[in-house]
Amino acid sequence: MTTQQLVTQIKKKQSFLCIGLDVDLDKIPKHLLETEDPIFAFNKAVIDATHHLCVAYKPNTAFYEAYGIKGWQALEKTIKYLNQNHPEIYTIADAKRGDIGNTSSMYAKAFFDDLGFDSVTVAPYMGKDSVEPFLDFKDKHTILLALTSNKGAFDFQTKTVDGKELYKQVLETSKTWENSQNLMYVVGATKAEYLAEIRQIIPNSFLLVPGVGAQGGNLQDVCKYGMTDDIGLLINSSRGIIYASKNEDFAEAAAKKASALQSEMKAILAK
Numbered sequence: 001m002t003t004q005q006l007v008t009q010i011k012k013k014q015s016f017l018c019i020g021l022d023v024d025l026d027k028i029p030k031h032l033l034e035t036e037d038p039i040f041a042f043n044k045a046v047i048d049a050t051h052h053l054c055v056a057y058k059p060n061t062a063f064y065e066a067y068g069i070k071g072w073q074a075l076e077k078t079i080k081y082l083n084q085n086h087p088e089i090y091t092i093a094d095a096k097r098g099d100i101g102n103t104s105s106m107y108a109k110a111f112f113d114d115l116g117f118d119s120v121t122v123a124p125y126m127g128k129d130s131v132e133p134f135l136d137f138k139d140k141h142t143i144l145l146a147l148t149s150n151k152g153a154f155d156f157q158t159k160t161v162d163g164k165e166l167y168k169q170v171l172e173t174s175k176t177w178e179n180s181q182n183l184m185y186v187v188g189a190t191k192a193e194y195l196a197e198i199r200q201i202i203p204n205s206f207l208l209v210p211g212v213g214a215q216g217g218n219l220q221d222v223c224k225y226g227m228t229d230d231i232g233l234l235i236n237s238s239r240g241i242i243y244a245s246k247n248e249d250f251a252e253a254a255a256k257k258a259s260a261l262q263s264e265m266k267a268i269l270a271k
């Protein structure tokens, strides 16, 4: 999906919500454990109940890799279900990959060609040659970790290197890479106070913003400092939506939570 197609969907649905599909078998309703593929059954029910309220889904691959081959098959079934039934939905593989060039090429093939995701999250730590293989893919996005939502972000990302914070170096340097138009960036909702400065460096790039909901990030603050003329934001919530209920009404409860966030987004867009 192109950036322009994503913007069109956001405007049509009045939503820039991304729902995180982080499936933990210890947290899903017990009756699903009796089905053939509990992870896919859970995802399908959540997707069916919420797809009209969001523009993107973000499975974090850790939650699938943890269950071995069955987990990976459930991930594959989930992305296929989305691509076949909801091609208008933007998909993000939150895999946080990045390695030497030839290995990164294989990661890119796995997520873009084989699985068919629109985007993948990538760590910038190994530099240009570790990211450019992802950027080579036309109409696919590479979402670079810039300033993450966790406390550990302060260990390295905000430290000054050569007179500038490391996350700013990531933003500025990555802009010079070939096919940098295919870049988006992760900025945690818990770091909203950094967004004004971030927007000075990357005024138009899309940001994937996790941390609203369970991590306590504030949607209004993120929008105040991070929104662009083309919206420029995908706000992710995972646990806050998908685990709204542990009972048989889990999909309905997820839809209620998603609807509340979508209504807030609609009001922000109307301002």
Ligand SMILES: O=c1ccn([C@@H]2O[C@H](COP(=O)(O)O)[C@@H](O)[C@H]2O)c(=O)[nH]1
Binding pocket: 020, 022, 060, 094, 147, 148, 149, 150, 186, 187, 188, 210, 211, 212, 213, 214, 215, 236, 237, 238, 239, 240
């Ligand atoms: O800086 C980051 C980067 C990625 N994440 C991921 O987003 C979701 C957040 O889940 P919640 O349940 O809404 O807290 C999860 O997959 C993280 O691994 C992040 O939180 N922060």
